[in-house]
Amino acid sequence: MYCKSCKNVIRQAKTFRNLFNFETPEICHHCFKLHMQHFPYFVVPIQNGLLHVFELLNKDVSQAGDYLYYFRPYYQAYFKLEMTIDAIYIEKLTLKTIEMFDQMNLGHLIIFTNNFKEE
Incomplete structure (x- = not known):
């Protein structure tokens, strides 16, 4: 499979753990590292709780959906928490969106x- 950004071949080493895993990322690790956020977690206090924000990219990219593969460790950690806190995915988070969540009195949210x- 080829990277959608740089058009280079994406190679994954096959081991016994991932032998039957046929899912490959659409963006190579090199291109992801060019756009990745080095401190992807921050907390915003709102009424009755906290917003736990995991931001993956530091630059605006044209096809942000191609980077969803790299959210997998965050989703897996969320599932291990037994989903005690609600979680959502938003393509672009703005201050207006945070203000809207603040007015909704949601409590804790990921x-x-x-x-x-x-x-």
């Missing part, structure tokens, strides 16, 4: 996002 825009 947000997975590709990009956070401070305007």
